[in-house]
Amino acid sequence: MFxxxxxxxxxxxxxxxxxxxxxxxxxxxxxxxxxxxxDLERFGCLLVxxxxxxxxxxxxxxxxxxMLPRLIRVYEQIPEPxxxxxxxxxxxxxxxxxxxxxxxxxxxxxxxxxxxxxxxPPRPEAIASGIITAVMSxxx
Amino acid sequence: xxxxxxxxxxxxxxxxxxxTKPGRMVPVPERFRGKLTYDRDACIGCMLCVRVCPGGVxxxxxxxxxxxxxxxxxxxxxxxxxxxxxxxxxxTQFEIVxxxxxxxxxx
Amino acid sequence: xxxxxxxxxxxxxxxARLRIPFGPVHPALKEPVSLRVSVRGEEVIDVxxxxxxxxxxxxxxxxxRNLIQTLYLIERICGICSHxxxxxxxxxxxxxxxxxxxxxxxxxxxLIFEMExxxxxxxxxxxxxxxxxxxxxxxxxxxxxxxxxxxxEKITGNRIHHAMNTIGGVRWNLTPQIxxxxxxxxKEMEKAVKYVRDIFTDGTVEKRICGLGVLDxxxxxxxxxxxxxxxxxxVDIDVRRDHPYAAYNDLKGxxxxxxxxxxxxxxxxxxxxxEIFESINIIRAILEKLPExxxxxxxxxxxxxxxxxxxxxxxxxxxxxxxLFYFVKTDGKGGLRRLKVRTPxxxxxxxxxxxxxxxxxxxxxxxxxxxDPCLSCTNRVTIVDQRxxxxxxVSLDALRRVVREx
Amino acid sequence: MxxxxxxxxxxxxxxxxxxxxxxIDRKLHARMQKRIGPPVIQPFYDLIKLFxxxxxxxxxxxxxxxxxxxxxxxxxxxxxxxxxxxxxLFGLSMIGDLxxxxxxxxxxxxxxxxxxSASGNPYSAxxxxxxxxxxxxxxxxxxxxxxxxxxxxxxxxAIDRIIKFQANLGLPLAASRPSMSLAAAAFLLCMPAASSAxxxxxxxxxxxxxxxxxVEYCGPYLALAKIAxxxxxxxxxxxxxxxFLYIPSLLWENAPLNSGISLSLCLTTALLxxxxxxxVPRTILARLKIGQALKFYWMVPLTLSLSSIILSAxxx
Ligand code: SF4
Ligand code: SF4
Ligand code: SF4
Ligand code: SF4
Ligand code: SF4
Ligand code: SF4
Ligand code: SF4
Ligand code: SF4
Numbered sequence: 001m002f003x004x005x006x007x008x009x010x011x012x013x014x015x016x017x018x019x020x021x022x023x024x025x026x027x028x029x030x031x032x033x034x035x036x037x038x039d040l041e042r043f044g045c046l047l048v049x050x051x052x053x054x055x056x057x058x059x060x061x062x063x064x065x066x067m068l069p070r071l072i073r074v075y076e077q078i079p080e081p082x083x084x085x086x087x088x089x090x091x092x093x094x095x096x097x098x099x100x101x102x103x104x105x106x107x108x109x110x111x112x113x114x115x116x117x118x119x120x121p122p123r124p125e126a127i128a129s130g131i132i133t134a135v136m137s138x139x140x
Numbered sequence: 141x142x143x144x145x146x147x148x149x150x151x152x153x154x155x156x157x158x159x160t161k162p163g164r165m166v167p168v169p170e171r172f173r174g175k176l177t178y179d180r181d182a183c184i185g186c187m188l189c190v191r192v193c194p195g196g197v198x199x200x201x202x203x204x205x206x207x208x209x210x211x212x213x214x215x216x217x218x219x220x221x222x223x224x225x226x227x228x229x230x231x232t233q234f235e236i237v238x239x240x241x242x243x244x245x246x247x
Numbered sequence: 248x249x250x251x252x253x254x255x256x257x258x259x260x261x262x263a264r265l266r267i268p269f270g271p272v273h274p275a276l277k278e279p280v281s282l283r284v285s286v287r288g289e290e291v292i293d294v295x296x297x298x299x300x301x302x303x304x305x306x307x308x309x310x311x312r313n314l315i316q317t318l319y320l321i322e323r324i325c326g327i328c329s330h331x332x333x334x335x336x337x338x339x340x341x342x343x344x345x346x347x348x349x350x351x352x353x354x355x356x357x358l359i360f361e362m363e364x365x366x367x368x369x370x371x372x373x374x375x376x377x378x379x380x381x382x383x384x385x386x387x388x389x390x391x392x393x394x395x396x397x398x399x400e401k402i403t404g405n406r407i408h409h410a411m412n413t414i415g416g417v418r419w420n421l422t423p424q425i426x427x428x429x430x431x432x433x434k435e436m437e438k439a440v441k442y443v444r445d446i447f448t449d450g451t452v453e454k455r456i457c458g459l460g461v462l463d464x465x466x467x468x469x470x471x472x473x474x475x476x477x478x479x480x481x482v483d484i485d486v487r488r489d490h491p492y493a494a495y496n497d498l499k500g501x502x503x504x505x506x507x508x509x510x511x512x513x514x515x516x517x518x519x520x521x522e523i524f525e526s527i528n529i530i531r532a533i534l535e536k537l538p539e540x541x542x543x544x545x546x547x548x549x550x551x552x553x554x555x556x557x558x559x560x561x562x563x564x565x566x567x568x569x570x571l572f573y574f575v576k577t578d579g580k581g582g583l584r585r586l587k588v589r590t591p592x593x594x595x596x597x598x599x600x601x602x603x604x605x606x607x608x609x610x611x612x613x614x615x616x617x618x619d620p621c622l623s624c625t626n627r628v629t630i631v632d633q634r635x636x637x638x639x640x641v642s643l644d645a646l647r648r649v650v651r652e653x
Numbered sequence: 654m655x656x657x658x659x660x661x662x663x664x665x666x667x668x669x670x671x672x673x674x675x676x677i678d679r680k681l682h683a684r685m686q687k688r689i690g691p692p693v694i695q696p697f698y699d700l701i702k703l704f705x706x707x708x709x710x711x712x713x714x715x716x717x718x719x720x721x722x723x724x725x726x727x728x729x730x731x732x733x734x735x736x737x738x739x740x741x742l743f744g745l746s747m748i749g750d751l752x753x754x755x756x757x758x759x760x761x762x763x764x765x766x767x768x769x770s771a772s773g774n775p776y777s778a779x780x781x782x783x784x785x786x787x788x789x790x791x792x793x794x795x796x797x798x799x800x801x802x803x804x805x806x807x808x809x810x811a812i813d814r815i816i817k818f819q820a821n822l823g824l825p826l827a828a829s830r831p832s833m834s835l836a837a838a839a840f841l842l843c844m845p846a847a848s849s850a851x852x853x854x855x856x857x858x859x860x861x862x863x864x865x866x867x868v869e870y871c872g873p874y875l876a877l878a879k880i881a882x883x884x885x886x887x888x889x890x891x892x893x894x895x896x897f898l899y900i901p902s903l904l905w906e907n908a909p910l911n912s913g914i915s916l917s918l919c920l921t922t923a924l925l926x927x928x929x930x931x932x933v934p935r936t937i938l939a940r941l942k943i944g945q946a947l948k949f950y951w952m953v954p955l956t957l958s959l960s961s962i963i964l965s966a967x968x969x
Binding site for chain 3 (some may be wrong): 142166169172173191193195217218221
């Protein structure tokens, strides 16, 4: 029984994407990962528009002061179990925006992050493999 | 549109089956700026790379060498360009996925 | 707004009038913007806009870093027209430092510039298709766009942040093999874009975008919108022609400025589609005329950087979304005293309200997308306190206390 | 065969088949976009996951209504589909069950509407009003088309009679006479709206109102809503295939009623109907605006179904 559940979870990670002040590079690559060439949907991923439907939270950007409360709220709204993936260098470590008064990040200062995908921006393939590794390890 | 879509129904999809089929990926060109590699022996400790790095990735380490915190690297390739000894190279490894950021420190 | 838990405050149902918060987290927009839209039934009667969600304080950050670091930092103002930003910045630096890049470097800059325009316009067309619920077209267009990204990757080593410019030239050269690949890619691109054009002019699609979000000529002039948004309303401006930079002076004969009079969503889309063809022409001309020679000075960047004296300059380029403006003031020690960026979306957003009034809910995302609002660059000037509604500008001093290692 | 037992047996079968149908739909959709797409059994994974997710109930919701409505929706549309399936499997039938099925399917949409609007979310409110106008627009021609069937061929709304009639005739109903062809056309034109897929996914438009009614639902409730939707889509296609396009009647004279072959033929027809009326439009068309959609439905299918009822009353 448990194995069936975990298999269902692994095979159907629905994704909510939150931009917390990124430069668009990573956001575009995330969308690109759903287009025919990379086709994340073959892993059962869906890009959903409401955090209530989501299992995976993809965070891009270094978390600006404006987005900080929203990040927390979105995180709280995702029903358990959930996975957080930081996409891009600036979500993983804040660089190159570190040092700005406006930047509260990186993401792992605020909410627990399960997987980091470094790259600026990472290729869509790297994003895909990041999501899959995160889901595999957390939901197993 | 109808014609085009119906035709693609019977064609092979254009998806590159990365992950599901090992070894399949969109070809990585040779100029690709991926995770950098550091040749510690070649480094002469001139610290030029530290000065150009926009992300604060590179810090000086003991024995006049440098250390890299790759989780901060924005893969611009400027350090590889400036290094007089070619101690830093950009590899073609594009998949830098990790659970633990500290594992990404290269010395 | 889904994400809001305290929605109660936002939703006041008064006289069948409903306020819907649109954003900052909304699936139709990949970036946070917050529009507060008041509707009656399906009709929009008022729009309010709140920016500032992705303010990262780049301008202030730049003032604490050296020029080379800044170059890569401002590239990350935006992931769509990263090359426009660096070109604009580098042009200003080169003017201050009196460094003239070689002909070949200028041509290569222009090449990437036009490729970026194609990629950015395709991206928008795809987003547009997605907004009107046409997923297949979105998939198709983004698949076509991958070809351009592949070329970027081959030339510069990254799909998005090309890191092409350096002081006095460009970093990556063009090999004959890549040139021929670009040529064949342009052929495919032309075919694909023709197909896209046909779809945008057929039945259901046209129904969704014609006559929507009209911004007429006089209004467009008054609000100073720029780029395709202005050209869709019949305002004939284009920095490439009016103030040629890079290699555009030589290429003047190879493109024309597209304008449309209608000023609706359809006109703006059409301008973009036709501009892709112009860009393809420019790229072909570049490949033909590409002069030989070095692509960058012999000296390394650090030395060049130190050669740039104290001074100030402004620079203009025509980014895919319109006129991008930089004011750069250097301190003569390899750093910046002041950096000011004015981005096209900022100018265009002002036009949004007059476009939105009177439209239906279903049209909001379509109209918003039609000015191609990528807000990474726009959320800059002020910080708006959401609760009190007052906006304050953070003092420069506060931002100057930049701690590099946070 | 006892009716209750037949229904109970076909319940899981309906669940299974309707989810498979949804999976096939998604796969074909992806393939038409040149993608590989999710595996065919993806909806099962989704459901397993959703049922095991935590639930969040919004503060603004009226909790009871919000919780119960998805269950009602799922139960009702599953019931509707099982009545149809057991009709073919066991020849089970009751008086006027065609109307009952249609009614159940409409019920399930309404239940979701009520539940969604109980969430208190402004997007759901818009979704509610949109769904309302859409439902009136497509349910009316659909009902008229079905009633026209009763007028024309057999003086009955019982499914087994209609099947028998087609079997005796040796022709699917849609081909039997002009009035029936019109009714079938009207019915099929209403299918995309009833399945609320693009171009008629106006009440759920993701980029406009973030799934509208479903926006606040999560976990198990979302799963139930999904089941309701899959089952009602399946029921509609099956209904169209046995009432209007009973293919077995072409193959044999007095085709056997409740054999495995005719069942599988019916399912295949249903699949084809789904492909043409749901998958293809949603792949090649853009979303319409609510005004445009309403205009379309009041113009075309309504005219078709009305003329069909007039023709069939005239005995054509
Ligand atoms: S990691 Fe790089 S590309 Fe991604 S959002 Fe941050 S700055 Fe942009
Ligand atoms: S590639 Fe760029 S960011 Fe990375 S270490 Fe080198 S200079 Fe720093
Ligand atoms: S520039 Fe090269 S040689 Fe100099 S410190 Fe860096 S790695 Fe070492
Ligand atoms: S200001 Fe707050 S409540 Fe209003 S739309 Fe933005 S996030 Fe929602
Ligand atoms: S902010 Fe500056 S550029 Fe913008 S309108 Fe005011 S003065 Fe002009
Ligand atoms: S207008 Fe601004 S956000 Fe948009 S692509 Fe250009 S730089 Fe990026
Ligand atoms: S507002 Fe502009 S300058 Fe400031 S951080 Fe954002 S993109 Fe950079
Ligand atoms: S406060 Fe002024 S100087 Fe500082 S980031 Fe904002 S606009 Fe730039």
